[in-house]
Amino acid sequence: MSLVIATVKRDFILAARNPGEWANPLMFFLMVAALFPLAVDPDPTFLSKIAGGVIWVAALLATLLSLDSLYRADVEDGSLEQCLASGESMYAMVLGKALVHWCISGLPLTLVSPLLGLMLHLPDEAYIAMVLSLAVGTPILSLxxxxxxxxxxxLSSGGLLLTLLILPLYIPVLIFAASAVYHAGIGMAYNGQIAMLGAMLALAIALTPFAAAAALKLNLSR
Amino acid sequence: MWQWLKQLYHRMGSPKWFYEITERWIPWLAIVAGVTAVVGLVLGLLYAPADYQQGDSFRIIYIHVPAAILAQSAYMMMAVAGAVYLIWRMKMAAWVAKVIAPIGASFCLIALLTGAIWGKPTWGTWWVWDARLTSMLMLLFLYFGVMAIQQAMESEDGSYKAAAILALVGVVNIPIIKYSVEWWNTLHQPATLTLTEKPSMHPDMLWPLLIMLVSTYVLFALLVILRTRNEILWHERKRSWVKKMMES
Structure with a gap:
């Protein structure tokens, strides 16, 4: 357990000393969302229809962008090797890393999303659904x-490959989250979609750390 | 029975045994796949009655449904083989998982393409963002992801393990595809074949489909065996039994 606390603490300190780590995905999030009105159509009625989907796609891409560096530094400076050699539970460590990653990527995205909603003319009824779906959905993306x-x-060119591997797995999250925002916008119930996201989150917390821990060991057996 | 299965499993772990035993299987598999394909296609394309709604365009079902079923079961086989490698470090399992990926991706692509060709006359469009179509597309992307990570890893062992982990994580998609037509009210028709219920098709239409299904599975087995044999020869090329065989 001490390993987890130490990792979490260290990652928060690293993020605080290197603001680009959490600020760049946030900037990216805002800029990508700004591209849609420019490229497609700035008409408010049209924008209010696509706003939920655009915000979710932008959040998904911003998360992907910030993932590449999640373990790279740990592998390069050997601290991962030390963690594995310590005999502590990798499951908990992976969970801790994912928690920090969410706190510096998913959480800020969730908090600034109402601003984007304003810029994209999101219907008033959809704000709560959007913030809720991002709050439940972005931890799944991190995990x-x-x-x-x-x-x-x-891998030296891991960034693009990471995108290829992970995007298909993100599609179900995107479908349910975007449909929650859309349904809220047209005044329909959206608790079913939020419940599905919650179920996915529970499943992801329980299972993904096993896969990630197994994958981390691969980096050492070279 | 259990003992025999266990013995077969342990023997399968030996590349030499696998290579020698499949030598005798290949002609039979090829004959069965060829004959069933000819019989199934002739019955399906010429003798099955035309559908009362879709006319003759429904006949593409004899390619589309077997390819779609196989694309999903091939993914499961790849994931299981990957798990066997992760747990018991059986090299044969890793090679089988590796050769399944491109074959499964091809069947997935065939299912998507024939689906598009079928969709044009019946739905009036090549593609709709329907739940089952989208989840099949996801399956294709998952196959591509597994193939991409196999290529990217430097060490051979690492590439097998990474592909196995990714394949296992991707298994969540299989039930989504399977139940997408039941959970969501979509354009795609419900499953044609179910194990538990009486088929909804006329027997004259159903038999060719079952024959084509057998044919596709046998073809898949044949392709996997042929490609696995290549892997065996390549990896065991420095072993004495391969050298002896090559000299003679």
């Missing part, structure tokens, strides 16, 4: 992404 990041940590 699934940690498997991909662990698999590609020791």
């Amino acid at each position: 699934l992404g940690s498997v991909g990041a662990a698999l590609t940590a020791s």
Whole structure:
């Protein structure tokens, strides 16, 4: 357990001393969402229809962007080797890393998303659904992404490959989350979709750390 | 029975035994696959009655459904073989998982393409963002991901393990595809074949489909065996039994 606390603490300190780590995905999130009105159509009625989907796609891409560095530094400076050699539970460590990753990527995205909603004319009824779906959905993205990041940590060109591996697994999250926001916007019930996201999150917390821990060991057996 | 299965499993772990035993299977598998394909296609394309709604365009079902079923079961086989490698470090399992990936991806692509060709006359469009179509597309992407990580890893052992982990994580998609037509009210028709219920098709239409299904599975087995034999020869090329065989 002490390993987990130490890892979490260290990762928070690293993020605080290197603001780019959490600020860049946030900037990316805002900029990508700004591209859609420019490229497709700035008409408010049209934008209010696609706003939920655009915000979710932007959040998904921003998360992917920040995943590449999740384990890379740990593999390169040998601290991962020390963690594995310590005999402590890798499951808990992976969970801790994913938690920190969510706190510096998913959580800020969730908090600034109402601003984007305003810019994209999101219907007033959809704000709560959007924030709720991001709050439940982005931890799933961090957890699934940690498997991909662990698999590609020791590859020199891991970034693009990581995207290829993880995007298909993100599609179900995207479908349910975007449909929750859309249904809220047209005044329908959306608790079913949020419940599905919650079920996915529970499953992801229980299972993905096993896969990520197994994948991390691959980086050492070279 | 259990003992025999266990023995077979342990023997399968020996590349030499696998290579020698499949030598005798190949002609039979090829004959069965060829004959059933000819019989199934002739019955399906010429003798089965036309559908009262879709006319003759429904006949593509004899390619589409077997390919789609196989694309999913091939993924499961790849994941199981990968798990066997992760747990028992059986090299044969890793080679089988490796050769299944491109074959499964091909069947998945065939299912998507024939589905598009079938969709044009019946739905009036090549592609819709329907739950089953989207989840089949996801399956294709998962196959591509497994193939991409196999290529990217430097060490051979690492590439097998990474592909196995990714394949196992991707298994969540299989029930989504399977039940997508039941959970969501979509354009794609419900499953044609179910193990538990009486088939909804006329027997004259059903038999060719079952024959084609057998044919596709046998073809798949044949392709996997042929490619696995290549892997065996390549990896065991420095062993004495391969050298002896090559000299004679």
